[in-house]
Amino acid sequence: MSPKIAEVIEADTASFVAQCYELYELPPLGALVKTGDIYGIVCHAETAGMEPGRKPIARGRDEASEAAVYESSPQLLKLLRSEFTASAVGYQDGNKIYQYLPPQPARIHGFIYLCQPDEVKEFSKNFGFLNILINAALTAPTEELIAAALRQMSGVQEDSHAFLVAAGKELANLLSNDFIKLKNILGRLKIK
Amino acid sequence: MTDKLGIVTTASLEKGVDVRLDAPVSVEDMVVGRYVTIEGQKRRFFGMITDVRLGVTDERLAVSPPDVNDPFIAEVLSGTSTFGQIHVTPMLTIGGDAKSMLEGPQPVKTIPAHFCAVNLATEDDIERVFGKEDPQRFNIGNPLDMETKLCLNLEEFVKRSNGIFGKSGTGKTFLTRILLIGILQKSKAVNLIFDMHNEYGWQGTSEGGPPVKGLKQLFQSKVAVFTLDEENSRRRGVSTDFVVKIGYDEIEPEDIVLLRQTLNLTEPAVEAVYQLRRRFGKSWLQNVLDIEGGEDTKELLDSMSIHESSFQNLKRGLATIRRLPFIQPHAPVDAVKNILDHLDKGINVVLEFGRYRDITAYVLVANMLARRIYSQYQSRTEKAMAESVAPPNPLVITIEEAHKFLNPEVSSQTIFGTIAREMRKYNVSLLVIDQRPSGIDSEVMSQMGTKITCLLDNERDIDSVLAGVSGKNELKSVLARLAPKQQALIFGHAVPMPVAFQPREYGSAKSYKDFTSAGKSSASTGTGKDIEKLWE
Ligand SMILES: Nc1ncnc2c1ncn2[C@@H]1O[C@H](COP(=O)(O)OP(=O)(O)OP(=O)(O)O)[C@@H](O)[C@H]1O
Ligand SMILES: [Mg+2]
Numbered sequence: 146m147s148p149k150i151a152e153v154i155e156a157d158t159a160s161f162v163a164q165c166y167e168l169y170e171l172p173p174l175g176a177l178v179k180t181g182d183i184y185g186i187v188c189h190a191e192t193a194g195m196e197p198g199r200k201p202i203a204r205g206r207d208e209a210s211e212a213a214v215y216e217s218s219p220q221l222l223k224l225l226r227s228e229f230t231a232s233a234v235g236y237q238d239g240n241k242i243y244q245y246l247p248p249q250p251a252r253i254h255g256f257i258y259l260c261q262p263d264e265v266k267e268f269s270k271n272f273g274f275l276n277i278l279i280n281a282a283l284t285a286p287t288e289e290l291i292a293a294a295l296r297q298m299s300g301v302q303e304d305s306h307a308f309l310v311a312a313g314k315e316l317a318n319l320l321s322n323d324f325i326k327l328k329n330i331l332g333r334l335k336i337k
Numbered sequence: 338m339t340d341k342l343g344i345v346t347t348a349s350l351e352k353g354v355d356v357r358l359d360a361p362v363s364v365e366d367m368v369v370g371r372y373v374t375i376e377g378q379k380r381r382f383f384g385m386i387t388d389v390r391l392g393v394t395d396e397r398l399a400v401s402p403p404d405v406n407d408p409f410i411a412e413v414l415s416g417t418s419t420f421g422q423i424h425v426t427p428m429l430t431i432g433g434d435a436k437s438m439l440e441g442p443q444p445v446k447t448i449p450a451h452f453c454a455v456n457l458a459t460e461d462d463i464e465r466v467f468g469k470e471d472p473q474r475f476n477i478g479n480p481l482d483m484e485t486k487l488c489l490n491l492e493e494f495v496k497r498s499n500g501i502f503g504k505s506g507t508g509k510t511f512l513t514r515i516l517l518i519g520i521l522q523k524s525k526a527v528n529l530i531f532d533m534h535n536e537y538g539w540q541g542t543s544e545g546g547p548p549v550k551g552l553k554q555l556f557q558s559k560v561a562v563f564t565l566d567e568e569n570s571r572r573r574g575v576s577t578d579f580v581v582k583i584g585y586d587e588i589e590p591e592d593i594v595l596l597r598q599t600l601n602l603t604e605p606a607v608e609a610v611y612q613l614r615r616r617f618g619k620s621w622l623q624n625v626l627d628i629e630g631g632e633d634t635k636e637l638l639d640s641m642s643i644h645e646s647s648f649q650n651l652k653r654g655l656a657t658i659r660r661l662p663f664i665q666p667h668a669p670v671d672a673v674k675n676i677l678d679h680l681d682k683g684i685n686v687v688l689e690f691g692r693y694r695d696i697t698a699y700v701l702v703a704n705m706l707a708r709r710i711y712s713q714y715q716s717r718t719e720k721a722m723a724e725s726v727a728p729p730n731p732l733v734i735t736i737e738e739a740h741k742f743l744n745p746e747v748s749s750q751t752i753f754g755t756i757a758r759e760m761r762k763y764n765v766s767l768l769v770i771d772q773r774p775s776g777i778d779s780e781v782m783s784q785m786g787t788k789i790t791c792l793l794d795n796e797r798d799i800d801s802v803l804a805g806v807s808g809k810n811e812l813k814s815v816l817a818r819l820a821p822k823q824q825a826l827i828f829g830h831a832v833p834m835p836v837a838f839q840p841r842e843y844g845s846a847k848s849y850k851d852f853t854s855a856g857k858s859s860a861s862t863g864t865g866k867d868i869e870k871l872w873e
Contacts, residue, residue: 306409313413314360321394324418328403331410 175293185231244273360416497786566691
């Protein structure tokens with residue numbers, strides 16, 4: 146299993162918020178993560194000051210590079226934090242993966258792992274998560290998120306073209322009354 | 338390719354069934370006229386594809402089309418947001434339980450449920466509906482785009498008058514030849530063919546190919562060729578069985594009525610014929626031709642109140658008839674009796690017209706002979722019934738250019754109109770062939786049992802052929818899209834449901850072999866050696 150990358154600090158039925166152990170070590174948008182038995186797709190991320198209401202201030206006027214800013218103020222790594230939100234898209238029960246909302250929200254302080262290719266492949270045998278994403282209340286545009294998730298998943302498939310076509314067809318059925326949205330997603334699925 | 342096409346999405350008994358095609362099925366493979374089956378929950382439906390359409394789930398697709406040059410987008414959208422649809426007209430059902438299996442196909446009285454699977458009809462399906470080749474069923478071709486044999490029950494077929502239609506060059510003559518062979522082999526009926534263009538008896542022409550064999554070459558002992566033009570027949574190398582001559586006294590006023598238009602006769606001139614017939618009896622024609630001008634004549638005409646100009650008009654017309662070489666003051670042998678003798682022996686008679694292919698000769702001869710043969714059949718059938726003996730062999734009379742005999746103006750007066758209307762009361766039925774069915778009296782059309790039509794493109798012709806058929810509009814689109822040659826639509830009495838088909842190939846050595854070996858009575862077509870020779 147891969148090393149843990151973050152820890153749950155907020156959770157509800159449809160999503161969970163996690164804080165990364167390392168500043169900026171965020172999983173990419175659309176990545177599949179897991180905490181406990183719950184799968185999530187990273188749908189939002191932010192880096193901000195630790196204390197709510199205290200904004201960071203500009204520090205680089207006299208520095209030669211961005212890296213130098215952090216070198217001259219090592220405390221920054223403690224004052225800033227990276228957080229992401231994952232949309233809950235499924236859970237594991239025994240050996241089976243169900244692409245439904247989990248019966249219970251994630252546990253606070255639950256460790257979060259980035260799913261490895263095998264697991265992504267297993268999870269993406271099914272497209273039930275697409276419907277969850279289409280209907281999720283997200284801050285990022287749905288089209289962008291779905292496209293990002295599918296692009297990443299396609300990378301681990303043996304036949305990524307066939308995977309994208311199958312996913313596209315599923316989307317076409319789900320979005321049968323919203324062709325514009327479908328077109329936007331399909332247009333964003335190309336990797337090359 | 339799988340045979341599953343798609344699923345039922347909407348249906349109505351009146352309007353038919355809409356089917357959404359599965360993604361792998363290309364709309365371009367769906368052609369109207371093809372047979373499909375619908376697997377209902379309790380029964381199977383048989384139907385015909387009568388329309389093919391493209392569908393989109395979102396109208397905006399049509400307004401701002403996707404980038405179809407991108408193969409990925411095209412692949413995703415096909416079968417999902419954009420999909421093919423077919424419209425199916427259900428024609429028959431077979432119930433699932435044992436009892437309904439025994440009853441066989443039934444008319445459609447309900448519709449399949451939502452999302453029932455739709456498949457291409459298989460060979461077995463076609464066989465279940467139309468039957469296998471057997472002593473009564475004759476293979477007439479294949480349903481469109483199928484290898485299966487389509488069989489027609491000829492015993493049923495000949496029970497009514499039937500029609501073969503299609504515009505020029507679509508294959509009516511070839512199809513007729515095939516049906517005649519079928520009747521000859523698989524029914525108890527005998528044929529009398531008025532062969533205007535000399536194509537059925539000995540040898541026929543084929544566009545851009547060598548001549549094709551006629552009936553007599555294939556079934557020597559069962560076919561006799563009669564001719565009106567001995568010299569012509571001989572020159573064509575036809576071995577004829579009888580030369581037909583017609584005597585003046587065999588021509589009746591009603592024969593003249595039919596010729597009114599071709600002979601340019603006025604109404605009063607036709608009236609006069611009846612009066613002259615009453616006056617002179619059977620020899621009226623001779624008498625009229627003999628009448629010279631002069632006082633006597635004037636008196637004679639006055640006494641019958643026939644106007645001089647009408648009489649002259651009539652005389653000019655009759656002179657045209659007299660010039661026909663086969664018309665003679667007295668016929669040496671009775672043609673009608675000879676034809677009947679052959680028919681009684683179960684021998685099919687083809688009457689060739691030789692060079693006399695103009696419509697005057699054809700109408701006159703066909704009407705006259707048919708009238709007299711029919712009246713013989715009538716009295717013999719009645720006698721047979723009264724004395725409970727066997728009636729004469731059922732007779733099928735084939736005529737071309739049928740609208741000349743059966744147009745609304747004359748159909749009530751011609752023998753062919755009578756036969757068509759009487760529905761085989763006296764064991765005689767018609768096989769009419771015509772390019773312009775709209776010219777035929779609609780009442781006659783409605784009496785025809787089975788109609789087979791090749792391509793027609795005139796709206797009125799299509800309407801007249803399909804008048805009174807259920808699913809007319811759907812069949813119309815099938816009919817209008819038949820290939821210009823060797824494809825036809827058959828519907829009516831002798832078939833359980835309409836079917837578009839490709840008639841059997843006729844003209845190759847193999848086709849002759851298949852035709853001659855199909856009959857149960859093929860042994861009687863001649864010695865084995867004869868048959869061998871035919872196939873060469
Ligand atoms: N079953 C068939 N087998 C082989 N060839 C065929 C067949 N049907 C039609 N054809 C071809 O099509 C040509 C036209 O067919 P046919 O002579 O039967 O047309 P038609 O409808 O009788 O025309 P018309 O109205 O001019 O008499 C034939 O000469 C032949 O070449
Ligand atoms: Mg013809």
